[in-house]
Amino acid sequence: MAVYKRGYQRYQGPVTGHYTRLMAMPRYAWERLFQQRLMIVLTAVSCLWPLLCAVFIYISNHSELWAGLGGGLKKMLAIDAAFFLVYMNVQSAFCILLAALAGPGLIAPDLSNNALPLYFSRPLSRLDYVAARMMTLIGMLSLVTWLPGLILFGMQIGMANSGWFAAHWHYGAGLIAGFFIWILIVSMVALASSAYVKWRLIAGALILGFFFVLAGAARMINGIFRVEWGSVINPAMAAYTVWCALLGKEIPEGMDISTSLLCLGGLIAALGLILERKLRPVEVIS
Amino acid sequence: MPAPVIELDKLRVKLGRREILLGISCRLGLSGSGKAIGLVGPHGAGKATLIQTLLGFHLPLSGSARVLGFDCHRNPRAVRERVGYMPESDSFIASMTAVSFLRLMGELSGLPAEAALEKAHETLFHVGLGEARYRPVGTYSLGMKQMAKLAQAIVHGPELVILDEPTNGLDPAARQRMLRLIREMKEQHGMNIVLCSHLLPDVEEVCDEVVIMKEGLIVHHADLEAERRSNRRFVELEVSGNDLNLASTLHQHGADGVSEGGGRWRIVLPLDFEIAGLWKVLAAEGLNVRKLTHRRDTLEEIFLKAVGHIRQTPGETAAEEEVSAHGSL
Numbered sequence: 001m002a003v004y005k006r007g008y009q010r011y012q013g014p015v016t017g018h019y020t021r022l023m024a025m026p027r028y029a030w031e032r033l034f035q036q037r038l039m040i041v042l043t044a045v046s047c048l049w050p051l052l053c054a055v056f057i058y059i060s061n062h063s064e065l066w067a068g069l070g071g072g073l074k075k076m077l078a079i080d081a082a083f084f085l086v087y088m089n090v091q092s093a094f095c096i097l098l099a100a101l102a103g104p105g106l107i108a109p110d111l112s113n114n115a116l117p118l119y120f121s122r123p124l125s126r127l128d129y130v131a132a133r134m135m136t137l138i139g140m141l142s143l144v145t146w147l148p149g150l151i152l153f154g155m156q157i158g159m160a161n162s163g164w165f166a167a168h169w170h171y172g173a174g175l176i177a178g179f180f181i182w183i184l185i186v187s188m189v190a191l192a193s194s195a196y197v198k199w200r201l202i203a204g205a206l207i208l209g210f211f212f213v214l215a216g217a218a219r220m221i222n223g224i225f226r227v228e229w230g231s232v233i234n235p236a237m238a239a240y241t242v243w244c245a246l247l248g249k250e251i252p253e254g255m256d257i258s259t260s261l262l263c264l265g266g267l268i269a270a271l272g273l274i275l276e277r278k279l280r281p282v283e284v285i286s
Numbered sequence: 287m288p289a290p291v292i293e294l295d296k297l298r299v300k301l302g303r304r305e306i307l308l309g310i311s312c313r314l315g316l317s318g319s320g321k322a323i324g325l326v327g328p329h330g331a332g333k334a335t336l337i338q339t340l341l342g343f344h345l346p347l348s349g350s351a352r353v354l355g356f357d358c359h360r361n362p363r364a365v366r367e368r369v370g371y372m373p374e375s376d377s378f379i380a381s382m383t384a385v386s387f388l389r390l391m392g393e394l395s396g397l398p399a400e401a402a403l404e405k406a407h408e409t410l411f412h413v414g415l416g417e418a419r420y421r422p423v424g425t426y427s428l429g430m431k432q433m434a435k436l437a438q439a440i441v442h443g444p445e446l447v448i449l450d451e452p453t454n455g456l457d458p459a460a461r462q463r464m465l466r467l468i469r470e471m472k473e474q475h476g477m478n479i480v481l482c483s484h485l486l487p488d489v490e491e492v493c494d495e496v497v498i499m500k501e502g503l504i505v506h507h508a509d510l511e512a513e514r515r516s517n518r519r520f521v522e523l524e525v526s527g528n529d530l531n532l533a534s535t536l537h538q539h540g541a542d543g544v545s546e547g548g549g550r551w552r553i554v555l556p557l558d559f560e561i562a563g564l565w566k567v568l569a570a571e572g573l574n575v576r577k578l579t580h581r582r583d584t585l586e587e588i589f590l591k592a593v594g595h596i597r598q599t600p601g602e603t604a605a606e607e608e609v610s611a612h613g614s615l
Contacts, residue, residue: 008409015397032381117371118378120342121366
């Protein structure tokens with residue numbers, strides 16, 4: 001029977017579980033995000049570097065292609081920690097661009113349309129709401145970070161000799177852990193910006209500014225005062241230090257691993273606090 | 287045994303530095319009874335805070351609030367699974383079509399994706415937005431947005447629907463439609479309703495019981511149907527003709543009448559005795575009715591008495607039914 005003829009009846013059937021309900025939010029958000037042409041273009045562009053890396057791995061593992069090109073090239077074409085660090089650096093930049101494009105549309109519209117009471121009057125807590133919004137970014141950013149990274153790692157395992165994986169398994173683990181930390185930070189910054197600023201354009205600019213301006217400011221402080229502690233305000237530098245440690249590469253000067261982890265932890269806590277303050281079903285004026 | 291729809295036990299809620307609810311206790315409605323509870327009170331009485339506490343938005347300072355038998359603070363998820371909420375202010379996702387919006391809300395309430403889509407269409411037709419269901423909600427008029435808000439509150443078929451000022455900003459026709467939908471929700475679909483409104487005629491029209499709040503306290507809790515009946519019993523009458531037998535005739539019908547002389551009577555009618563019945567009795571006695579005043583407390587009077595604006599029901603507001611001096615039945 002046609003819906004308009006049937007009339008309204010109360011739903012009496014089975015209900016879904018908590019996590020299925022939670023995943024409804026990212027599903028709808030992905031659907032809306034990928035209706036934007038710019039988002040599709042940027043995601044496609046973000047996949048170019050992994051493709052180039054795949055070509056690099058292929059060439060690196062086929063010595064017959066560069067046999068006559070000198071000994072120095074062999075070192076340059078090696079698939080080592082430096083290779084994965086470069087890959088992570090490039091993809092982390094795309095991560096920020098994607099988050100700046102997608103992030104502002106996640107919370108800001110809910111705040112400007114006063115939609116939070118609708119979410120929180122359903123069986124969802126504030127933590128669930130943040131987790132669902134974060135899942136949207138984690139899913140999207142995973143597409144251009146650790147997922148292609150893992151494919152590259154798998155390619156290298158397949159093409160290199162049998163002892164390579166045993167000697168370098170920590171590259172794969174470091175890749176996943178390093179990107180997880182980065183995605184967490186980028187997502188938190190994107191969500192906090194979106195919660196703090198209702199205008200999407202400004203929220204997007206804030207996300208970009210957060211990373212690029214802070215990196216510039218850290219360099220300025222280090223340069224002007226001839227110190228190294230200025231890097232503590234640069235989350236990208238802190239993340240890079242952690243990646244180096246995870247991939248077993250020498251840690252750059254400026255911050256040690258514990259300071260870097262402390263900086264990142266502090267940043268996540270501060271962003272969490274912003275979300276806690278802003279995401280309330282009703283605003284209470286003291 | 288059905289649980290009360292709302293059960294408050296010395297509930298105190300503090301927002302910021304101000305205590306809004308000052309230890310209120312009551313038991314309202316019965317789950318599954320399909321009754322509507324009206325929540326009225328002047329601005330700042332604590333109605334919105336009470337609703338928000340029932341939804342688990344605020345933590346009680348002390349005491350407890352239970353909805354359909356579930357503690358709002360300890361088990362908010364169980365409460366929210368059974369409740370639909372229509373907020374007072376505009377709340378929607380502007381860029382979404384009404385169908386997508388309702389589908390998302392349905393899925394968040396636990397409906398499987400296919401069922402949510404089906405219910406979204408069904409509910410939008412039900413509230414009169416069938417033709418506009420593929421338009422973004424942000425493009426709707428105020429009245430349509432109110433209907434969309436109502437639709438999202440009932441899309442998952444909740445046991446209890448909390449409506450905060452549902453007729454705000456509606457034209458008379460849309461208001462009537464909204465009230466009809468609310469009546470249908472309780473009468474045909476067995477939903478319990480909590481209606482928070484400052485428009486007393488709306489509450490009077492659809493609610494079965496009413497709670498009047500003032501300054502964080504419940505100052506009156508009335509069964510509206512009983513109030514209506516009890517107030518219908520008092521009649522002031524003025525007749526011409528021989529009224530000597532009227533007292534005994536009224537007594538035969540279970541009514542008590544006292545003559546005040548000059549054809550003036552005060553009559554107390556039994557619960558099942560309608561005003562139309564009195565006209566028939568008077569006609570049978572051959573009396574000409576000069577004046578018949580049927581006093582009936584409106585919710586407005588009950589409200590004003592409860593919040594202390596008037597001390598008693600004034601005679602000026604009585605509903606009067608008058609006939610001409612020589613009128614007869």
